[in-house]
Structure formats: C-alpha cells, structure tokens
Amino acid sequence: MGPADLLQLLDQTQPRRVRAIENLLRGRRTVSTLYWGQRYQLLALLSLAKQLDRGALDAAAQQVVQQGLASWDANHERLVLTPRGLAAQQSATYFHPQTADWWPTIDLMTARQRILLAVQVASQFSHHAGHYLPLTTDMATRQFVRNWFHQVKANDLGTQVLAALTTSLAKLDPLVAAVVTGQFTGYQQAGQTLGQLSQTTQRTPWEIQLMQFEGLAQIMQDAKAPTNPFNSLLQPLWQTPVSRSAQITLNTVKQGQTLAQIAGERRVKVSTVREHLLEAAIMLPLAAFPYDRLLAPATRDQFKAVVQGPVDDWQYTELPEALQKQYEFFYFRLYAIWVGKQGEQHGK
Incomplete structure (x- = not known):
C-alpha cells in the first residue's frame, strides 16, 4: 500500500493512528483495533491484507508527511490531513467501493479462490478440454469446487456461468468489471496478475484489489438466487462478522x-x-x-x-x-x- 492509498484512509479533522489501520488490514482482531476501525469507519478493511508486515505503512506515512499532505500529532502516532492533503484526496479519481458494507459478512479470500477456479473449470469444460493446469489453490478450495462441479455439471454449464457473470458485472462500474474479468483464467486464456492489471489501468495495486473485492461481493450477492449456478459454491461463505x-x-x-x-x-x-x-x-x-x-x-x-x-x-x-x-x-x-x-x- 502506497501513499496514494493511505491518503484515502485519512481524515481532515480526525487524527488516525497508522498502526491501528495497519492492524485492521492485517486482521488483528483486538478490541482496540476493532474499536478504532469503527471510529474511523474502516471496518470493511478488516483482514483484507493479512500479508502485510508490521510497519508496512510506515514508509507511506512518511511520504505523505514529506509531501505536505498530512501531519503528525504531538506524539507522532496519529496522522491528520492538511488542507493540501484534503484537496489532493478530493481531487483524486480514486476508486471507492459501493459494496464495502457487505465485506465483513463475506469470506472474501475464499470466495476469490472458489470463483476463479470455478470459472476456469466451467470454461475448460464447455470447450471439452480434459487436460489443463488448474489454478493453484489450497486443497479445501480444490475439493469444494470439484464437488460443486459434479453437482451442477450440465452441457450448458458454461452458458449458465457466463450469463450469471454478465448479470453481475453489468451492475458494476465498467472499469471494475474489466478488472474482475481480467483476472479470469479459462480456455486458451490466462488471467492477468495484480501487477499487470495495475499497469494497464494506471491504478495502484491496492485499488485493483478493492475493485476485485467489489466484483466478488456483487457476484456473491447475486449468487443468493437459487437458480444462480454459483449458489451452492458461494452461499456457505456468508458469515457473521463476529468471531x-x-x-x-x-x-x-x-x-x-x-x-x-x-x-x-x-x-x-x-x-x-x-x-x-x-x-x-x-x-x-x-x-x-x-x-x-x-x-x-x-x-x-x-x-x-x-x-x-x-x-x-x-x-x-x-x-x-x-x-x-x-x-x-x-x-x-x-x-x-x-x-x-x-x-x-x-x-x-
């Protein structure tokens, strides 16, 4: 996460602890982390960047301060936007998700793995391709998708999946839809990486991830319909936000x-x-x-x-x-x- 991303998580009147934001992203479910996540209205970000190391936001924090976009409080713990930072935040064409309220109630990481693998399986099946290299996922995901495939297997499975995805993607911003489809792997098509999508769209890697979460959440929402081919695959991934x-x-x-x-x-x-x-x-x-x-x-x-x-x-x-x-x-x-x-x- 770079300075442009951190800038969007700061406020002009509410000083915010960088460590609290970092812990929220890393999924540290202490009462303190959750409380400040609520106060900052950032709870939707909980556990969405578990790979972050401690101190991962320090460099970005230092850069926004050096650029005059934010300033530290007296204890050098909390950042607040400067007038220049507020202007930069408001003028930026940064992506702001519309489905974020759903995110704490979805196992987004597992949903991502299941959807990507299911799309690949359906695509290869519709083209009668029996030999291909499946996407790398954990064993639980492979087993669940395998069971789902045998449950919904039909000659028109590819058509059903395409129709469901088209319906969901049509509800999204065109750029978000393009990012979601850009990551799909299928018959004679390799999905783009996070870095590739970032480069082609001129968006930060974190923005690309936010767009992916947006698309996943919409697909999850539409999959609640019993006739949706992803219904049995995704419905178990709705969860209570409480441990x-x-x-x-x-x-x-x-x-x-x-x-x-x-x-x-x-x-x-x-x-x-x-x-x-x-x-x-x-x-x-x-x-x-x-x-x-x-x-x-x-x-x-x-x-x-x-x-x-x-x-x-x-x-x-x-x-x-x-x-x-x-x-x-x-x-x-x-x-x-x-x-x-x-x-x-x-x-x-």
Whole structure:
C-alpha cells in the first residue's frame, strides 16, 4: 500500500493512528483495533491484507508527511490531513467501493479462490478440454469446487456461468468489471496478475484489489438466487462478522446469564467475556446487541452527564473518581460504542 492509498484512509479533522489501520488490514482482531476501525469507519478493511508486515505503512506515512499532505500529532502516532492533503484526496479519481458494507459478512479470500477456479473449470469444460493446469489453490478450495462441479455439471454449464457473470458485472462500474474479468483464467486464456492489471489501468495495486473485492461481493450477492449456478459454491461463505467465541458469549448473555456465570461455565476470565461482548457490539448493528441489558438507560445518562467533546478524545481516567469506582472500563467503552452506533444509524 502506497501513499496514494493511505491518503484515502485519512481524515481532515480526525487524527488516525497508522498502526491501528495497519492492524485492521492485517486482521488483528483486538478490541482496540476493532474499536478504532469503527471510529474511523474502516471496518470493511478488516483482514483484507493479512500479508502485510508490521510497519508496512510506515514508509507511506512518511511520504505523505514529506509531501505536505498530512501531519503528525504531538506524539507522532496519529496522522491528520492538511488542507493540501484534503484537496489532493478530493481531487483524486480514486476508486471507492459501493459494496464495502457487505465485506465483513463475506469470506472474501475464499470466495476469490472458489470463483476463479470455478470459472476456469466451467470454461475448460464447455470447450471439452480434459487436460489443463488448474489454478493453484489450497486443497479445501480444490475439493469444494470439484464437488460443486459434479453437482451442477450440465452441457450448458458454461452458458449458465457466463450469463450469471454478465448479470453481475453489468451492475458494476465498467472499469471494475474489466478488472474482475481480467483476472479470469479459462480456455486458451490466462488471467492477468495484480501487477499487470495495475499497469494497464494506471491504478495502484491496492485499488485493483478493492475493485476485485467489489466484483466478488456483487457476484456473491447475486449468487443468493437459487437458480444462480454459483449458489451452492458461494452461499456457505456468508458469515457473521463476529468471531465464533464472541457469538457464543453474546447468545448466552441474551439468554439472561450474568458475565460471571458465563465466565464460570466457559472457563474463561470475566475480562475475556467482556472482550467478546465489546467485539460483538462493534461488529454488529445497533439493534442486534442487547445494550439495554448491559448498559441501562440510567447508566448512559450518568456517562452523558460527565463526558464532553468528540468521542475520540474521551478518557476513562478523566471520569470522576466516584464514577470510575462504580463502573469499570468495559461499560465506558460500551457507552462510547453505543454513541458511535447512534451516529451511524442517523448517517453521521
């Protein structure tokens, strides 16, 4: 990810931690990473660049500062756009995905492997090519696509796949559609690499990846139709954005058990139970989390009476001592998440 890509992830009024953005891309699912992903409205990027090394964004951060597009805060931890950086961000013809809200609910990496291999298999089959070198994928993907192929195998499979892809791609920006089809491998056709697509489109490699995710998400959405040939191949890849362990904890809370009871039954610390619940609160819509049970209206009123200013500036240690004794950090953070979700609900 280069400076042009990082520039699109910064804000002119909200200083943003480069390390938090990096950890989000790398899939570090700590409560802190998820919380700041929510605050920055970047949760859609979670785990989309697991190959990044620690410090991978440092060079890009240094370049945007050197170019006068952003500046560091006093602790040299957070970046904020300068007026020049804001102008550059707004004038750039950078790609902004329209399906990003779906991304946390899709296993995009597995979907990519399955779609690419399935398209190759259908193409070769439609041309009666029995001997070809399949794309390199993991064993699980090969087995799943093999089973899918034998399930949907028909003389017109190639026609069905072409029709489904044409329908999905027609809903995308033409450039995005071209990038998606450009990566397909089929009969007497080799798919283009990320670098090749970047060079031919004059877009950054990260933009190309975003376009690919956009196309995958649209294909996934359309594959929900039972008549779509990709239905059985892709439907299992829709997922809850919450980890399995956190989902179990959340379900138990909804059943009425206390945090201490849950910790005892699951043989984990109460702090772990709280981390699960904060993750669920961050990742799920406002109505899907039991705020009234864990954060009663009276409790919210107590916090509201003492916290002021932007949510990002709130500090637990600045609360009145009596309130700190009454409520642990968990409730303070949950309140901040709830306030943030209220803003999202009203489009703020």
